[in-house]
Amino acid sequence: MASSSSSSLRVSRGTRELHRLLQQSVDLRGLDLEGFRRWLTQQLPFWEADPAFAQRARIRDLRRAHPELLALERALRRATAADEASPQAPRLLQVEEELSRVEKALAGLGDALTRAGPEKQTGLQRKLSGFQDRQRVLLREQALLTQASPPRQELLRLRAEWQRLRSLLGLERAEAELAELLLHQGRRSGNAGGSFEQQALSLTWHSIVPGLARNGATARLRVLTGVGLGAARTELDQLLIRQPLRPGQPVEVLALVEVKRNLNDLAHGFRRRQENLAWFKGDSGHYDAQLYRTRYFRSGHFDREAVHEQDGERFVFTRDSFRLFRREPVGESFLRRLFFITRAGTLLGVSAAAMARIRHRVSTDERWRLQDDASLLALLRWCQSLAEPLESPDVLRLYCSVPGLARQVLVLHRDR
Structure with missing residues (x-):
């Protein structure tokens, strides 16, 4: 495990860190009734400390x-x-x-x-x-x-x-x-999200850019944020790009960085970015062109130049900008140059949105009882139905399966 630290921020990456997260996971997809009951018993005191959960x-x-x-x-x-x-x-x-x-x-x-x-x-x-x-x-x-x-x-x-x-x-x-509680929680959540995005941007410059710069030269490198390029479904958190030698020419994309505050949302980001990269490269068998049609991309394909503007500069993109992204021989996923920045937590086998639905149901369902096997089994089956075919534990295993790629998942630990 490789770590970097400052007075308030610790970052871990590498195979040992991903294995540690996997070993400490509680994958709801594989729990039986008693395992689910134990997990719920452990979770309820934490959930009940949330004023909104307690009020529900x-x-x-x-x-x-x-x-x-x-x-x-x-x-x-x-x-x-x-x-x-x-x-x-x-x-x-x-x-x-x-x-x-x-x-x-x-x-x-x-x-x-x-x-x-x-x-x-x-x-x-x-x-x-x-x-x-x-x-x-x-x-x-x-x-x-x-x-x-x-x-x-x-x-x-x-x-x-x-x-x-x-x-x-x-x-x-x-x-x-x-x-009223939900209104206040929503405001606090928005502020926390902005803070995490700033931390992630600093981490990209500190821990990702140096490894991709040629001979340490960073003069032509930029980290672009919120890149949409006038397309649907392509709000990219960060793109690390190299500017061309001649102004107005297409940039070269060195890395795509997906930022997820919750570890359990890695899979959602992974699935979407696989589709996006197929679209950027013109691999039409791996995306639905109907979903990508906009006024700018009328065909639903990335078949013309697109521009991103940031800090007074214009950055031109074409399919060739993404030429460094290639599918892995096994599994055919885009792994190399696809980075993730997330926070430490417990892998659960379902997304954060699914977990929010589970907490909401537990706090509102008048039928379920922790000690009633029938109602608890119905709740377990419903929880497991929320899982996608590929969830965050599966993504971490993918990155562990290729030597060196586990370092592309950077895990921020809470302030000391």
Whole structure:
């Protein structure tokens, strides 16, 4: 294992580091029922420390404790189906949609009136009065249609009872608190992502560029970020390129660097970059041209020059820019020159997005119980269904299988 360090950043790479990650993995794809139960038992205290998870679990347990709420929701579903089948339903839906549009228009005109000068007040007031008249007509029609529809009356009665019970139980307040927690978490996550990307960019210059520079010469090397080239599905985190000797000529791509904050997302990046590299090289048997069609690439193929602009410079790309990328003889993947920068963690055999879905289901599913074999087995099977044919443990094994390539996966460790 090779490591580099600073006061706040440690980086590991090489076969020993990847083997260590693989040995410490908990691959959900291969767990049996008891193994899954043990894993969940270990995870629950960590998940419950997350305020959003804990709040979802409180809502779940509150709902579990009140079967009358669940019965009322079942009755509401039946009443909704009966209402939708009633003769008045189509017109009621049209009236509701038009009322929504009228209410938005009234709100907009009200705002405009507060800001408008005297010369515009009369015209705006006339429009406002017209919409108010239309609203009164629609409300009268809605009332008459409702009066003629027993299914709609029953639906409204049950809906009011459901809202009253939710308020009484504190569910509305609990859900509002959850929404606030999620809003704050989203803001913090965005800030953390930017910090990690900056660390990864510094690491590329420090640990990847020197190994690819000719005789240590870096004057013509650039690390480009957020490269899309006017194509679909090709938002590349980093491209290490060599500028041409003559301005305006195509660049030479030395490496593609995929940056993933979560170790379990390597496979998603790997799968997408395999497809992207096939597209860049014109290997049409390994991508769907329909998915790559844009206004610039009308054919869906990389068949013309593309330009990336960064820091006031223009960088031209053609298929020849990617000529250094070649498939491995075994497995036919693009491995050489495809680098990954990620953070240390536990390999789980599913992506971070899948793990988020698992945590969400555990915190919200009113049916599952840790000690109930049937419900736990159903949860395990569902979790395993979220795995893709190739996941992050498989990617690390690929890089370990070719001598020297394990160094292309750089693992950042948390600050000391």
